[in-house]
Amino acid sequence: MFPDVLFNIIQQGLCYAIVALGVYISYKVLNFPDLTVDSSFPLGGVVCIGLIQVGCPFIIAIIAAFIAGAAAGFITGFLHVKFKITPLLSGIITMTALLSINLAVSNGKVLIPYGDKTTLFNNSFTKLFGNDLSMMALANIIILVVIVVLIKIVMDLFFKTKRGFMLRAVGDNEQMSIAMGCNSGFYKIFGLCLANGLVALAGAIYSQHMNYYDNTSGTGMVVIALASVIIGTAIFKNVKIIKGTTAAIIGALIYTAVLNLIIALGVPTFYLKLVMAAAFLVILILNTYVFSKEKKRKKGDVNHA
Numbered sequence: 001m002f003p004d005v006l007f008n009i010i011q012q013g014l015c016y017a018i019v020a021l022g023v024y025i026s027y028k029v030l031n032f033p034d035l036t037v038d039s040s041f042p043l044g045g046v047v048c049i050g051l052i053q054v055g056c057p058f059i060i061a062i063i064a065a066f067i068a069g070a071a072a073g074f075i076t077g078f079l080h081v082k083f084k085i086t087p088l089l090s091g092i093i094t095m096t097a098l099l100s101i102n103l104a105v106s107n108g109k110v111l112i113p114y115g116d117k118t119t120l121f122n123n124s125f126t127k128l129f130g131n132d133l134s135m136m137a138l139a140n141i142i143i144l145v146v147i148v149v150l151i152k153i154v155m156d157l158f159f160k161t162k163r164g165f166m167l168r169a170v171g172d173n174e175q176m177s178i179a180m181g182c183n184s185g186f187y188k189i190f191g192l193c194l195a196n197g198l199v200a201l202a203g204a205i206y207s208q209h210m211n212y213y214d215n216t217s218g219t220g221m222v223v224i225a226l227a228s229v230i231i232g233t234a235i236f237k238n239v240k241i242i243k244g245t246t247a248a249i250i251g252a253l254i255y256t257a258v259l260n261l262i263i264a265l266g267v268p269t270f271y272l273k274l275v276m277a278a279a280f281l282v283i284l285i286l287n288t289y290v291f292s293k294e295k296k297r298k299k300g301d302v303n304h305a
Contacts, residue, residue: 005264008260009257014144014252014253015205017248017252018202019228019252020225020251021148021151022195022197022201023037023195023199023226023248024229027225027226028229028244030167031172032171033087034196036072036094036192038218038219039072039095039096039218040072040073040196041200041202041206043200044066046105046207046213047064049061049114051064053114058120065204069198070193070194071193073194075094075097076094076196077192077193080188081189106213106215110214111214113212119211121140126139126143144205148249152245163190166182169182224255226280227280228252229247230251231254232249232254233247233248233251
């Protein structure tokens, strides 16, 4: 029983880790509170299942989901940069529009099963592990670990490039980056494209993992992702060897474990969103009054020495 619960937490946490990596770009790197996430996540799922059902290979469907998410991020960034709409309102406008678009693509269906189609988690590799639930879960974890690690490595390498440095510069100090000749508008749009592309990619992977598309799957996703990023960065902010991307991944696993623990204690599932909001509030309070004070105390000790 315990291994099954643990495997479920790891699988779910790794799916959320990809979302957290996307939100890490918008929230931590760009300092852009983007609410598009709640709709770009199911957008990835509906694009993926739509293509797979018409015979498209799941790899192509996943890439298409990333492109669709990047397009959603482009719209949010374009609204903010070209029309000077605030980040929150830009995200809300795109998110609201996508609610209808997602339903239109799914022909008004809220739930769509994949059936016996070949997917990321139903292929020749996963069939090597047999029909035992624990072994199937292990196969899924291997696939998810490979994907998450690859995304993390690519992100870390990208942040070391010129474009990566400029993206960070726009988030850290936009005015200074403009003074240095940086097109901040371009990098904001570019960063939001990457962020929402990853979120939609996560939606495509998550829907294949669940073996069905759920139009409501994005509800509260921005809370999960933000909580994951804040938990990870707060815990490892003073650990130099832990990169921000790694911290976001670990934060997603921790947050998922906490949610599953609360459910295991007997809290009814219809209270899950309330529990998520309460847990996020606790995390924000701890980050403001505990982790920040601890950081200031250590900095003061260093200066005193």
